[in-house]
Amino acid sequence: MHSSAPFPSNEPARLACLHQLQLLDTPPDPEFDQLVELACLLLNAPMGLVSLTDKERQWFRSQRGLGAQEVPRDAAFCSWVVADGAPLVVSDASQDARFADHPLVTGKPGLRFYAGMPLYLESDLVLGVLAILDTRPRTLSEEELRRLELLAGQARALLRLRWKRQMLNEQGSLSDNRLARYEAITQGAAAGIVRIDGRGHIQEINDYALNLLGYQRDALLGENVSRLMPSRWAEHHDQYLRHYTEGGDARVIGKGRKVAALHRDGHSVPVHLAVGEVRLDEHHGEAEFIGILTDLSEMHQAELRERQAARQLERQQRLLSVLHKGLTDYHALMSGNRLWGFLQEALRELTGSDYSLIGEVLPGDTGPALKIHAITDLSWSEESRQLMLRLQAGEMLLTNPDSMLGQVFAGGRTVLSNRMADDPRRGGFPPGHPPLHNFLGVPIFDDGEVIGMYAIANGREDYDEKLVSWLEPFTSTCALLINLYRQLREREAVTEQLRQARDQAEQASRAKTEFLSSMSHELRTPLNAIMGFAQLLQNNRRAPLGERQLRQVEQIYKSGSHLLKLINEVLDLARIEAGRIDMSFESIEVADVVREACDILSPMAEQHGIRLLAQMGRCGTVTADYTRLKQVLINLLSNAIKYNRPDGQVDIRCRRDGERLRISVRDTGEGIDPDYLDQLFQPFNRLGAENGAIEGTGVGLALTKSIVEQMQGEIGVENFPGDGCEFWFCLPLAASGPAAALPQELPSREVAAAGGKSVLYVEDNPANQRLLRDLFEELDDFELACVHSAELAFEMACASPPDLILMDVNLPGMSGVEAAQLLGRHPRTRQVPVVALSANAMPAEVRQARKAGFRDYLTKPVDIPRLLALLDELTGEAS
Incomplete structure (x- = not known):
């Protein structure tokens, strides 16, 4: 249950005074209604009231927005004002223990805010309250409290005026005592009171009104009240008053309104005017009118300050909005070439100016020059329009340092003039130029350097230093945007240079590719004939050549082979440099590759009298491309043989170096001249051996280095002048895994039906091919065919579809995944099962292979039992 306010200690006297006033249960009074309406309007409140507190009820003399005429006293917020005799402000009734469970708070209308001022004839006898109410929590500023107090004063x-009227009605005549009491009331009122007769002549005016308007009483008594009005109202006052007394409609009488009174010195005083009609004899007496003036000067000043603050805030928000858009939409505005036009137009609107410009300062041969980025069109003729277009396009720069613009961009000074016609700094304008009456030019600095400027002209108000200060954020933003603009231009210039360089490089690369392709074709064509006929001559049994001729033909064939090797090495290097060489990475046993390379080069070593010693032991496996690894070893071994001494030796060793395997080739030759070591791996550089007896192209080591690095390896040399040198290279070790071995005894299998099952194995590594050939030699019911590329496998499968295809995933040219997809789409091969056989064992690679159409996925080292089971399962499906 909500708390009830206590009764004041002087309750009997208070009630006696209230009843003597005789206002309870009287008809509506326009003056109080207007006062309540004014309070709601001035303080932005949906509800307001003037209440009188009786013994058990609160009666509303006037109310707005409440809908009731009275409420019980113990349920009234106003009872607390009457009890305390002081103003009461409740910001949120739902949070106040006195009112939280009040029906008007918990139910309709859901009151939250209440502010009431005590009303009294004498300060210790509070008869009622002037209050405003709201359904939302809120607070009142000091200025708003002041407004409410002024309205309460009125x-x-x-109330005092009502009391006076009541007293006069009761006494029936104007006695000296009554007149004294009346004068005491009017003179003591905190509002201006003016009494006029039916013709508008001033009969009485209190001190408050005299002080408010600056007059002495004698100067106004008997004068027409229109003297206290501005001319726009004064000239119509008598006519209005006469119209009303003759029965016309009331426009002011009985209706309060905000008006302006005229001070003696001529300035206007904002007041609230409430006019009431008084008749001494209600049947025959002449009407008189009493006007009550409440000074609204402080309120007017407060409203003026609020409007100015609101305008300033709105202006500041517009400035911030412009700067925000300029910074956040910089690239969009720049891409549409709209940035400077946007800023220039915004500057013109923000400052209320007719003209504006923004420009960038560029260094010139004779001093700074101004490039206009955006300017308001102020052309007045075709010639001036063309000039304006050249300025806007940046085709013409401003360079005069003595003009008003020049003093800004060349002198770095802020130039302000509000009297352009009389300003000695102004130069002459050509005939027809639009007149300029004020001007402001502001330099834009960056690290003490003038990088730009902006200017405005023909503002609606004078320009001043406050405007310059207010525009400082705009100035700083322009500095930032000019720097960004310059960086963008520099980046575009660099990008253009890079594009040209890229085009030149691509053109050179295309030219090189076309040259190499042409040379390959042009050289291989005659070589085919030269080497072909040389072989025919060597093997001519019908007309054998003599020993001298045979030696000459062998020299022709040898020279042709050397030339063919040179062509192949140059093309190989070009492909590696262009990144177009294909590699298939897998686990490779290094010892096997070394033995194969030594077998290939053994005849060459014997011819030169060189011993090849491969001390490999348990060398290990690396991740590399089989063919390219063998090419690297052959290149290094052939160099070690060619550049060795007679009866020399070549040692091949390998050892583990962390997570890599190091393979070295050591010869017993003369070593390398130290002066040539830094040129060792340069292409076409034979390190001074160009005129020696040993043939070569100077490409081999450069090609070897490129191949090793593409296999994620490293190559180097250790030189021992006079005692040979040691070339070495390192490759990453292969991931360890269970070794695959043939079982001691193959699982028992049923013999297939007559006619062997055909299996096609696609693999570019000879060692892997040899492994499966050895395996299939033990399988009587299978025939194995091996090919080294997916393209060849596809042709063979279409010509004669096998029962099963085993496919390596990493193949030169078309990959195994692409081949499986192609086989799955072709009508002749779509039913042939394809099984992946790869060193790639990552789950994602397995999923990708299955998605491409592989029936199964086997990883290397091969699980032989599983492979045999798949052979039975899948070839059985095919049959």
Whole structure:
């Protein structure tokens, strides 16, 4: 249950005064209604009231927005004002223990805010309250409290005036005592009171009104009240008053309104005017009118300050909005070439100016020059329009340092003039130029350097230093955007240079490719004939050549082979440099590759009298491309043989170096001249051996280095002048895994039906091919065919579809995944099962292979039992 306010200690006297006033249960009074309406309007409140507190009820003399005429006293917020005799402000009734469970708070209308001022004839006898109410929590500023107090003062004056009228009605005549009491009331009122007769002549005016308007009483008594009005109202006042007394409609009488009174010195005083009609004899007496003036000067000043603050805030928000858009939409505005036009137009609107410009300062041969980025069109003729277009396009720069613009961009000074016609700094304008009456030019600095400027002209108000200060954020933003603009231009210039360089490089690369392709074709064509006929001559049994001729033909064939090797090495190097060489990475046993390379080069070593010693032991496996690894070893071994001494030796060793395997080739030759070591791996550089007896192209080591690095390896040399040198290279070790071995005894299998099952194995590594050939030699019911590329496998499968295809995933040219997809789409091969056989064992690679159409996925080392089971399962499906 909500708390009830206590009764004041002087409750009997208070009630006696209230009843003597005789206002309870009287008809509506326009003056109080207007006062309540004004309070709601000035303080932005949906509800307001003037209440009188009786013994058990609160009666509304006037109310707005409440809908009731009275409420019980113990349920009234106003009872607390009457009890305390002081103003009461409740910001949120739902949070106040006195009112939280009040029906008007918990139910309709859901009151939250209440502010009430006491109304009294005498300060210790509070008869009622002037209050405003709201359904939302809120607070009042000091200025708003002041407004409410002023309005309460007028309500008190109305109560006193009512009391005066009551006293006069009761006495029936104007006795000296009554007149004294009346004068005491009017003179003591905190509002201006003016009494006029039916013709508008001033009969009485109190001190408050005299002080408010700056007059002495003698100067106004008997004068027409229109003297206190501005001319726009004064000239119509008598006509209005006469119209009203003759029965016309009331426009002011009985209706309060905000008006302006005229001070003696001529300035206007904002007041609230409430006019009431008084008749001494209600049947025959002449009407008189009493006007009550409440000074609204402080309120007017507060409203003026609020409007100015609101305008300033709106202006500041517009400035911030412009700067925000300029910074956040910089690239969009720049891409549409709209940035400077946007800023220039925004500057013109923000400052209320007719003209504006923004420009960038560029260094010139004779001093700074201004490039206009955006300017308001102020052309007045075709010639001036063309000039303006050249300025806007940046085709013409401003360079005069003595003009008003020049003093800004060349002198770095802020130039301000509000009297352009009389300013000695102004130069002459050509005939027809639009007149300029004020001007402001502001330099834009960056690290003490003038990088730009902006200017405005023909503002609606004078320009001043406050405007310059207010525009500082705009100035700083322009500095930032000019720097960004310059960086963008520099980046575009660099990008253009890079594009040209890229085009030149691509053109050179295409030219090199076309040259190499042409040379390959042009050289291989005659070589085919030269080497072909040389072989025919060597093997001519019908007309054998003599020993001298045979030696000459062998020299022709040898020279042709050397030339063919040179062509192949140059093309190989070009492909590696262009990144177009294909590699298939897998686990490779290094010892096997070394033995194969030594077998190939053994005849060459014997011819030169060189011993090849491969001390490999348990060398290990690396991740590399089989063919390219063998090419690297052959290149290094052939160099070690060619550049060795007679009866020399070549040692091949390998050892583990962390997570890599190091393979070295050591010869017993003369070593390398130290002066040539830094040129060792350069292409076409034979390190001074160009005129020696040993043939070569100078490409081999450069090609070897490129291949090793593409296999994620490293190559180097250790030189021992006079005692040979040691070339070495390192490759990453292969991931360890269970070794695959043939079982001691193959699982028992049923013999297939007559006619062997055909299996096609696609693999580019000879060692892997040899492994499966050895395996299939033990399988009587299978025939194995091996090919080294997916393209060849596809042709063979279409010509004669096998029962099963085993496919390596990493193949030169078309990959195994692409081949499986192609086989799955072709009508002749779509039913042939394809099984992946790869060193790639990552789950994602397995999923990708299955998605491409592989029936199964086997990883290397091969699980032989599983492979045999798949052979039975899948070839059985095919049959």
